[in-house]
Amino acid sequence: MTKLTTHVLDVYSGKPGKGIKVDLFFINGEKKEKINTLILNNDGRTDKPLVEKDKFISGKYELIFYIGDYFNKIIETKDPPFLDEVIVRFGISNNQESYHVPLLVSPWSYSTYRGS
Structure with a gap:
């Protein structure tokens, strides 16, 4: 089963990003279509994939992590925080493979990569 998943690690405290709200959008030209909104569990992960099976199509996606609230x-x-929403845009070129997009984050920095 092919799917898209994510998780967040809070590198400031060394703990999973528990309770972070995440929105997923599909980008079609100039239009963005919201696909899903989830809250990360105690392990900083979603309880189910962000998108999977026949709804998981090739194209451009955007994840928004609401880390300012977290x-x-x-x-x-401070108000406003240095980082409020972390936006990660990425492409799915092969929807026959699963994709994992982790986020390592602190109040002042972030990093992401294609995980396994």
Whole structure:
């Protein structure tokens, strides 16, 4: 079964990004279509794939991680925070493979990659 998954690691505290809201969009030209909204579980992961099976198509996608809200709950942040929403745009060239998009994040930096 092919699918798209994600997880977040809070490198500031060394813990999973528990409770972070994540939106997934499919980008079709100038239009963005929201596919899913999920809240990350205690392991900083989703309980089910963001998208899978016949709904998982090749094309451009966008993930929005609402990390400003997350960090504001665990530390005192400035207003506005340095990072509020982390937006990751990526392409799916082969929907016969599964894709995993992890996010490593702190209040001041982030990194992502294609995971397995």
